Amino acid sequence: MSQKVILACQHCQxxxxxxxxxxxxxxxxxxxxxxxxxxxxxTPHFETK
Known part of the structure; x- marks a missing residue:
């Protein structure tokens, strides 16, 4: 099962x-x-919560 996630920019959010x-x-x-x-x-993009 996969989960949908949103990615946010590390610099400008x-x-x-x-x-x-x-x-x-x-x-x-x-x-x-x-x-x-x-x-x-x-830029690095991280998973948001």
């Missing part, structure tokens, strides 16, 4: 992306480097 997470990944918070439209560059 804008919530830009939505993705899914599997049962195996649920132990820790997801972190992906993505492009932020607000910052205008690639």
């Amino acid at each position: 804008s919530r830009n992306y939505a993705t899914s997470k599997t049962d195996q990944d649920r132990a820790e918070r997801l972190q992906i480097k993505k492009y932020c439209k607000i910052c205008g560059k690639h």
Whole structure:
């Protein structure tokens, strides 16, 4: 079963992306480097609660 999560930019805190997470990944918070439209560059995006 997968769970839908929202990703927020580390620098500007804008919530830009939505993705899914599997049962195996649920132990820790997801972190992906993505492009932020607000910052205008690639930044780390973290899973929000």
